[in-house]
Amino acid sequence: MSVLRIGHINLRVLDMDEAVNHYEKVLGMDVTHRDDEGNVYLKGWDEWDKYSVILSQAEKAGMNHIAYKVNADTDLDAYKQSIQDYGIEVEELPAGSLPAVGRMLKFNLPSGHEMRLYAEKEFVGTAVGSVNPDPWPDGLHGCGVHWLDHALLMCELNPETGVNKVAESTNFMIDVLGFYLVEQVMVGPDGDIQAATWLSCSNTPHDIAFVGGPVMGLHHCAFFLDSWDDVLKAADVMSKNRVKIDVTPQRHGITRGYTIYFFDPSGNRNETFGGLGYLAQPDRPVTTWTEDELGTGIFYHTRELVESFTTVYT
Amino acid sequence: MSVLRIGHINLRVLDMDEAVNHYEKVLGMDVTHRDDEGNVYLKGWDEWDKYSVILSQAEKAGMNHIAYKVNADTDLDAYKQSIQDYGIEVEELPAGSLPAVGRMLKFNLPSGHEMRLYAEKEFVGTAVGSVNPDPWPDGLHGCGVHWLDHALLMCELNPETGVNKVAESTNFMIDVLGFYLVEQVMVGPDGDIQAATWLSCSNTPHDIAFVGGPVMGLHHCAFFLDSWDDVLKAADVMSKNRVKIDVTPQRHGITRGYTIYFFDPSGNRNETFGGLGYLAQPDRPVTTWTEDELGTGIFYHTRELVESFTTVYT
């Protein structure tokens, strides 16, 4: 049994029209479905399943749930058992609970974030198709993001009380869901507090990541771009559309990726993440960042954290 | 049990000094070992195991064997059984048969190419290390290739006699070694002859590929570069070093990658392969190229095959 990748994220937004405009016009995704409750579903041009983002009207921004796709329907039974064995309650939602999605497992990570697993989502194909495809489609718009790539979840971390939901959630992802640790930040006087982790279920440097903070939340969800040049173009598109940029194009030390952090109109932090970085592998040694070089790990060029990184999230 | 990636390739070269100069100075690898028989072992800066290329003096260029690394030593027993069950003879070589490598399974693909599986190779670390690493090392030289990425093996294909070692080797990789099909070329009047395949055991578009031709051989082995800009720099480096370029920088339709085909001094075709292309996944639909668009698949810009593609290999 195995988890394939991040399947979708359900974001809460304050103004649906503005939100749809942002994910369509700025990020360059396409609306593929709207349901009766007013939720809007979008996908990137390079994704083949029906959607990877669900926007839900709400009073407060943030993430409702994050979902991962597993390899086969039978994996769901096995995961259900192993999650329960780990001591975490699991609810099984019938097919159709979400449009175009098969049955789902619903549970909370040790950090409290709601996660779902599913094996089936309606196949609609990429924008270039599967027979003699062009490398990119006509009609690319906005940043032209390829796909939802990963999310960074903010987890409660309090060295004084010993609460470390980063470490707890990391262990769960590894022990129960079969992810492996790719990079980590170790802090504290003895360097033994796991303050942030990047985990993979594939060969990308992160399919999910956790970072410690005062209270749980969504730090950001990231969308994939090919290259540093695409990141430049994305920043230009954001400027044209008056998007609030948090961190302009810069390299992450961690993952080696090219980043822009910015906010959707509701205040949810987005990232366009460019470049492969490297090919993660289970036998590649875990990369460790020490507390004194934490800033370098996050923002390789400035070598220091901006305050917003740890204080502004949803 | 699972195969992690291509582990190394053993190439035959006609002049060892020239060959070492090529893989060191042009490709930018580093010699990590020389054995008593005069074989030379090299690795890319971003690889953590001791070597990925073995150069062996010979009268005739080509490939002696290609090796893949599996996840765990116990996988070797399971693979040994399943390969034998498939009807292919397997020899087990003791640890140390190759320097710095544990026990190996040795067998021939249906196409006749010698393949080996191993689980252990001496860890030496990447050039940037695993604690607060820079994204690239000081002292990069030549093309600065990251790692050995994949190989394309030429397999006997004769529609008239019905011999199709492409399809046979593809089936073996899928059924026995757990690879999955990512792209394929289908030819013939009914479009039912599998003339070339690209297979993955990870999330890259190809960890191995097969293409049909008159007789078996090595079409090329490929080394990874990050970007289209790195491919330009690589072509410049080749020109400075008077390397014989077969195909200048161009996009592949298949895999979307950025390629240069060129030859080592012995005539073995090399590739620098740039860009992620896309994230391959088992549930991503197989991309199929039809015979009339085969040229476009191989060389997206010229849209036609060069004669050397199918006639020149080792």
Next chain:
Amino acid sequence: MSVLRIGHINLRVLDMDEAVNHYEKVLGMDVTHRDDEGNVYLKGWDEWDKYSVILSQAEKAGMNHIAYKVNADTDLDAYKQSIQDYGIEVEELPAGSLPAVGRMLKFNLPSGHEMRLYAEKEFVGTAVGSVNPDPWPDGLHGCGVHWLDHALLMCELNPETGVNKVAESTNFMIDVLGFYLVEQVMVGPDGDIQAATWLSCSNTPHDIAFVGGPVMGLHHCAFFLDSWDDVLKAADVMSKNRVKIDVTPQRHGITRGYTIYFFDPSGNRNETFGGLGYLAQPDRPVTTWTEDELGTGIFYHTRELVESFTTVYT
């Protein structure tokens, strides 16, 4: 008095609809005028004068004339005198001879190509305007070429008869029009035959170039792109539109630029030329290419001329 830059080129095309489609959809220019005789006028998004390409229906492809813009109307009088003093006949065409253009000087280069000089062309502005402009406009299409950059004119060169229209035209451009020599190819047993030249009236490596061949003609006209990444995108766009590419993305040794050579539907060779190359200056030493490295100069990666370079032109 001084020449500012190439102003426009008048190309003969065999099928106007196909030609307009090519320059609009593939190159990404915009039609800004059509006259009563059916000529079509286009400009790039980053040009501020009304047009830089005139397409004229004809039975045979090629160039009718090439025009350069001078700094001031009074320069025309001075140039008229100096051209006549050089022994070349000049005709003065009244304003309006070409739509939106002031009076013009019309004459033939020593090579026989018709050249025109003018000081005034209707100002229409770039697509981004001049007040708080974005770096690039919304609605970019095709290759999104910035501007007409230069042309390479094929001139009669016959070492046996001593005819060298390359050298004659080069001298004229320098002595009369104030251009300066930037690069040259010297061939022949004594290396004293100027077989090709690149000349600047600005700080770009070439505002016009001449190359020797059997008979006079247009080798290519070139359109500017920013970068190697834009050249990749341009090649992708050409493939999507089934444009016949002559030379895929490659670096020129001469000028250091990034090139694609391709043909419009009538067979006129176009180039997308990317990168600044370097900043040409009158006191920068002339770069000389010797006959044995001519191929390297033209195509830095392959280091050899393709036959079409000297035999196919219009």
Next chain:
Amino acid sequence: MSVLRIGHINLRVLDMDEAVNHYEKVLGMDVTHRDDEGNVYLKGWDEWDKYSVILSQAEKAGMNHIAYKVNADTDLDAYKQSIQDYGIEVEELPAGSLPAVGRMLKFNLPSGHEMRLYAEKEFVGTAVGSVNPDPWPDGLHGCGVHWLDHALLMCELNPETGVNKVAESTNFMIDVLGFYLVEQVMVGPDGDIQAATWLSCSNTPHDIAFVGGPVMGLHHCAFFLDSWDDVLKAADVMSKNRVKIDVTPQRHGITRGYTIYFFDPSGNRNETFGGLGYLAQPDRPVTTWTEDELGTGIFYHTRELVESFTTVYT
């Protein structure tokens, strides 16, 4: 008579060893001369005159003088006259006043900055030479800057007292030295205060620039890089060398260029400026930035000025 380009800048540094290390190891220039007073002279690999940077030990950082190269020695006499006619005192320094430089005119801009003009500097050639040159040299190090590109001088501007040294210096450069205005920032209630200007004597968007502030000084001197990718590499090099970065890779709205602002060890602001931006021309309309979009003009992605831009300089 005409000014060709910026010839060199004489910077005051607090620690010569640290400074040389910075300009050599980080920027990638080469020391070409040291004089008896301990001044150090450096050039970029793509420059052909002997030096473009002079480092002088001092108690306080900043710029001693900025020098421009004119086309011919006779131009110096003409400029001497026209500068004096403008009411500015000129001193003529004999050849050899600076090593390897011919006679110089020395005067102060209306802003107070010392400027020099010269026609002769010892030719040493670029690192790739002028016969069959490679596009870039072996042995590139650090950021590998091509050449000194421009400087931005801080000029006294006080709308309340009506002092505007930006406008005065701009007029001088245009009226006396033959530069032309490319871009400008207009502020004040009526938008009629010229608060910053970018001027060209060539076809680059700026050979010199002026910006208003409380007191005169050097805002930054800039070094040329080809591309956005080279800017990324430069930022990586800076991080490796612990260089203090002021503004990470970002696009300027003004000039469209790709920038990094950073400091040499003495606190002088440097810039690596990448990309051509566009081809400036005397007949290209002047680009005007209004006060409300000033931030966008300077930093296109963040759309707002950082405080250090106007307060930190030398």
